[in-house]
Amino acid sequence: MADDLPQPKQYDYATGGWGSVRGMSKIELSAKAAPGALLTLKDQNKPGGYMCSSCAWTKPEDPHAFEFCENGAKATLWDLTTDRCTPETIGRHTVTQLREMGDYRLEKLGRLTEPMRYNPATDRYERVAWRTAFDEIGAKLRELDPKAVTFYASGKAALEPSYLYAIFARAYGHNNLPDSSNMCHETTSVGLKKVIGSPVGTCQMDDFDHVDVIFYMGQNPGTNSPRILHTLQKAVQRGCKIIVFNPLKEKGLREFVNPQNPVQMTIGKPTKIDHMYCQVRPGGDIAALMGVCKRIIDLDGEAREHGGPGVLDRDFIAEHTAGFDAFIAKVHATDWDEIERASGLTRAEMEAAGDLYANAGNVMGIYGMGLTQHVHGSQSIGMLVNLLLLRGNIGRKGAGCSPIRGHSNVQGQRTVGITEKTKLAPVDKYRELFDLETPEEDGHTTVTFLEALLDGSNKGYIGLGGNLAKAVPDHERVHEAWREMELTVHVATKLNTTHCMPGKSSWILPCLVRAEEDIQAGGSQWVSMEDSFSHIYGSRSSRTPASPHLKSETAIVCGLARATLQDNHPKLTWDDWQDDYSRIRDCIAATYPDEFHDMNARMNKPGGFYRGNAARERQWKTDSGKAEFTDPTTLNACGIGDAEGRFHLVTLRSNDQFNTTIYGHDDRLRGLSGSRMIVLMKPEDMRAQALAEGDLVALVTDAGDAPDGRAEAQRRVAGLKVVPYDLPTGTVAGYFPELNPLVPLWYHDKLSHTPASKGIPVRIERS
Structure with missing residues (x-):
């Protein structure tokens, strides 16, 4: 029927x-x-x-x-909008009224122009002088226990302010330095490092000129990183085959017309991107990769039985890996019925992918948050690495693993010291260069910050960009507690929901965007960023700032640090650093001499400079000193399995969206437009639930009690319109951040604490 x-x-x-x-x-x-x-x-x-x-x-x-x-x-x-969100514009509304507007309307008010302080008596933000803002924030920070304050970074800030922000936090007295990586790719930083010793990908751009097969997992390039499509198109035209694993058939992975190719834009045909498209269930990547590995191992056995050399690279395995025998035993012990059920794929699909892998010279694994944002996301990464290790596909040209980052400098922020883990911070260099003794205990991740917020122990928050309160899980509980903080400070370019949840003392400090010229006492300044391939580049623009009252992120960090720390650390030369950013880069080079030597001279060369990757050189900085095979404890990365009436929800970004920033209400590449309050369902699942297109429903979290046995209030989002979509059975999808209230704070990756937003257990109720 x-x-x-x-x-x-x-x-x-x-x-x-x-x-x-x-x-x-x-x-x-x-x-x-x-x-x-x-x-x-x-x-x-x-x-x-x-x-x-x-x-x-x-x-x-x-x-x-x-x-x-x-x-x-x-x-x-x-x-670079011409709209301006002045103190007068904001002052027409109470903060309570602003909060009801939603992020799209708030950002449409335009660029913030002057610093503002919240007045609780009038429930309004009011203009304030920069000097007053710095002095009063500094005084408040000195009143608070440093360990009760969290410094968050959104991921966009350049290396220079990021480096200083990390020093400011530690000089103040804490390691509470979560950033947006905690919300997205921290599973890579933890899981990948565990198995190959590198917290970042191993590939370089020229690898795409030599790769034969790409396993492309859980990432949507059409919306989230369209420039990669040029590279994928070129690889496909050269003969590379791309095997996609994704619950949604994303258009960016099906076909592409290059806007810079006049022939293709007029009379030419689109380039078909995928060779195979495997609609894996949410969290089913572990099982899917297990099936591919099972096929490869079977092919190896057959070849060796007939006197051939086999399929596996046994020399590489013997010299460079550990755990191979345990992994092989796990593969043999796992039957195809289990693999098909957990993955949502057929044995034939996985065997076909295995055949392509076995016959390829060079294989690359590319992935996004569809692989990482699960309770067992770290094990998903481990399985992808298992696949690559079978034929030595890490540490040679045309091969390797390549996570695709969503923020422009989130990887770089971690590189220069924004981390809550003391073992990753350059504490010896801080002592040597600045006579700075840093706190010894680890600080907050985003999840532990929110837990401290809920139990009342976190009293202050400084946000270097971002809209964190909207991006986090468990909105109802978190938002109620957010306004109880003693101090909230927001470095921002436009107004958003988080700013409309002021603490008892709250400030908005407006900053330049990267596309505006940054002029300090030493002249027009360069900043620098790190890309997904670990290359460092300079950046500078000549656009006139939106307001003469704006400061750069670097100047704001220096201003806050001066006012807070006063003269307690004479070697922290905030005035000099603010005047001339090249002096900051000299400090970065001195702190990380192996990777950043001669930074000022090298960063503006075409292509920037590569800071290196030990795993790419087959130097494995793991506990065993080798790349590690892992045998997964589960075949599906979702933390909660199937049950009658239970669906697993995948949260998405639309085509008119960057994280929590909504540019418009079109999701062109999925054929959707209008309201973002929708839930996508497979037509057969709609019929099973007696639902028709356009019906209004609610999604209710179906995760049970918290792991500690604590009963929890119902998490529910209502008013969602049902839209038919091509999805695996038992899967629903909807937009981030509208559906974030459904994610329990404790529902996160076991190792990294990254929220598990790509496989949330839910039930459907009529609104």
């Missing part, structure tokens, strides 16, 4: 092409971008120019004529 089912929504055209051009034009008009914004796009991601503030893709040595993508252009145009 399939004929009576509603037709799934879809986008009927290729990614890129004229749709991408129209999408950028629409946001340009909506954002009312300044005329100079188009000149900024011309120089974006080019040597000597501005590095995009969207994803962490590379700033190439030999750029295209237009080295930006649809979402990168949207981010720049959104930043």
